[in-house]
Amino acid sequence: MKNKLLALAAAAAAALSLSATLSLPAHAQAVADGSREHPLRVLLIPADGGTESGTKADYAPVFNAITRTTGLNFDLKVGQSYGAVVEGMCNQLADIAFFGPVSYVQAHKRGCAQLLAVGVEKGASVYYAGMFAKANAPIAGINDVKGKRVAFGDVNSASSFTFQVAMLMDAGMDPAKDLSAIRMTGSHASSLAALVQDQVDVASLSFDSYEKAVKQGAVDPKTVKVIARSIAIPYPPLALNSKLPEPLKAKLKDAFATVNKAPGVTPDMIRGYGGGKIDGYDTRFSEDEFNVAAEKLGLLTDELKGRILAKAAQR
Numbered sequence: 001m002k003n004k005l006l007a008l009a010a011a012a013a014a015a016l017s018l019s020a021t022l023s024l025p026a027h028a029q030a031v032a033d034g035s036r037e038h039p040l041r042v043l044l045i046p047a048d049g050g051t052e053s054g055t056k057a058d059y060a061p062v063f064n065a066i067t068r069t070t071g072l073n074f075d076l077k078v079g080q081s082y083g084a085v086v087e088g089m090c091n092q093l094a095d096i097a098f099f100g101p102v103s104y105v106q107a108h109k110r111g112c113a114q115l116l117a118v119g120v121e122k123g124a125s126v127y128y129a130g131m132f133a134k135a136n137a138p139i140a141g142i143n144d145v146k147g148k149r150v151a152f153g154d155v156n157s158a159s160s161f162t163f164q165v166a167m168l169m170d171a172g173m174d175p176a177k178d179l180s181a182i183r184m185t186g187s188h189a190s191s192l193a194a195l196v197q198d199q200v201d202v203a204s205l206s207f208d209s210y211e212k213a214v215k216q217g218a219v220d221p222k223t224v225k226v227i228a229r230s231i232a233i234p235y236p237p238l239a240l241n242s243k244l245p246e247p248l249k250a251k252l253k254d255a256f257a258t259v260n261k262a263p264g265v266t267p268d269m270i271r272g273y274g275g276g277k278i279d280g281y282d283t284r285f286s287e288d289e290f291n292v293a294a295e296k297l298g299l300l301t302d303e304l305k306g307r308i309l310a311k312a313a314q315r
Contacts, residue, residue, distance in 0.1 A: 032095050034072035034248070042076045043094035045085045045103060046187055047157075047209065047236070047273065058275035059098060062259065065269040069262040070255045081186065082156035089113050095241050096252070101234050101293035102158040108287070113239040114249075117256040117281035119272030121235075125282055125289075127273065128207045129159035129230035131167070132195060135223050139201065142171045142228045148201040149181040151191035152312075155305060158293055159206035160188045163230040165308070166296045176307035184312040192219060202227065208274040234289045236273045238281075256281040 034040045042063065044055050055078045063074045074096070079085035082103045088094040090112035099107065107113035118125045131150075133139040139148065145168060153160025168175050175182070183200055185191045188209035195203035196219055207229075213219045238256070240249050260270045260280035272278040 034070075034074075036073050039073035039075040040095040041093065042074050042096045042098070043085050043088045044076060044078045044098040045082050045100055045157075045236075046078050046080065046154075047100065047206075058271060058273070061269040061271045062281075065259050065262065065265045066252075066255050068264055069259060070251060072251070072255075082154045086110075086156070089239070089241055092241070092243065095244060097239050097241075098236065099239055100156070100158045100236050101290055102162045102297050103156045104237050104239055105290055105294045105297060106156065107239065108290075112242050114242050115283075115285060115287060116238040116240045116249075116252060117283045118235040118237045118285045119278040120280050120282050121272065121276070121278045123279070124232075125235040125285055126232040127159065127235055129163035129167075129233060130205065130207050130210065130226055131164055131228040132192070132203045132205070132210065132224050133201060133227050134195065134198075135225045137201060137225075139227050142167055144227070145171075145202055146173055146178045147180050149183070149199075150175075150179050150202045150204065151183040151185050151194040151200040152204045152308075153184075153188050153191050154186055155184065155309065157188075158233055158236075158296070159230070160191060160204050160209075162293070162296050162300060163233060164204040164228070165304075166299050167228055167230060169299060176304065176311050179311070181314075182308060182312040184309065189213060189218070195224070206274075208276060212274040212276070231292070234285075234293060237285070237290075253283040257283040 032038050032040050044059060046055055056076045060076060063076060067073055079088060082100060085097055085099065086103050086107045089097045089107050090110050096116065097113065104113060131145065139145065152164065155161055165175055183194055185194055188205035191203040191205050192210065192213055194200045214221050240252065259265055267277065270278055270280060
């Protein structure tokens with residue numbers, strides 16, 4: 001019963017954050033066509049802090065490049081949570097979305113999202129989740145996390161929750177029982193901040209987010225160490241609303257596939273997750289590549305997530 005109540009509360013929170021983020025009139029939802037008057041609605045997961053300015057700045061350059069090459073216009077917004085972005089796509093409040101691999105799997109399974117493109121960096125479309133501790137902490141590896149205070153990001157995030165929980169389980173731990181305290185911070189950046197401020201012993205976030213924080217001066221890399229690194233995870237994808245007209249889907253896929261070679265588009269405009277410069281976008285990436293995310297997601301039963309959230313609620 002307690003887990004059901006937690007699930008209902010999470011769904012209600014997602015709905016509230018969704019409505020707060022996307023208070024669009026009904027007619028606007030029906031006529032988004034890429035014109036200046038009715039731009040295509042892009043909804044972004046709050047991967048690195050959840051601020052409109054920070055997350056939008058990561059993806060604005062490449063969407064500006066797509067506008068340059070196609071004439072299509074876009075309105076970028078940031079969801080208040082990963083779940084809110086899934087609901088936004090599935091409730092026809094977004095035409096394009098930037099997802100994490102796990103939240104994409106959730107939306108795709110519901111039939112409302114299909115792959116648009118994934119970033120390519122150094123010839124690969126993968127990234128990694130990590131667990132980080134203070135450099136002077138007596139924590140050398142994943143087995144030392146038992147009994148420690150751990151920060152996770154969003155419960156629907158692949159690289160700030162799902163893969164870290166899976167790593168703990170692979171090490172024989174039950175996170176809800178074997179961690180002394182759990183903090184659900186909502187984002188990668190907030191989890192790292194909790195570590196820096198000594199609120200937790202271990203922070204869960206992606207390596208991309210960590211590197212972004214280092215570049216921004218939010219953390220001194222000499223004070224932090226890596227204690228665990230995940231297997232390769234499919235790069236966080238851009239996805240199309242399944243109900244978009246097929247000619248528009250084709251136009252968008254072609255635009256992302258060729259944007260890095262388009263006249264007038266500079267390499268600085270080709271950006272991906274965390275705002276990092278990438279080589280380009282792959283629009284032929286196989287859906288099967290996301291099976292690894294689906295497999296890890298399958299380990300996290302509703303019962304386990306309920307117990308983790310209940311522990312996080314303890315103070």
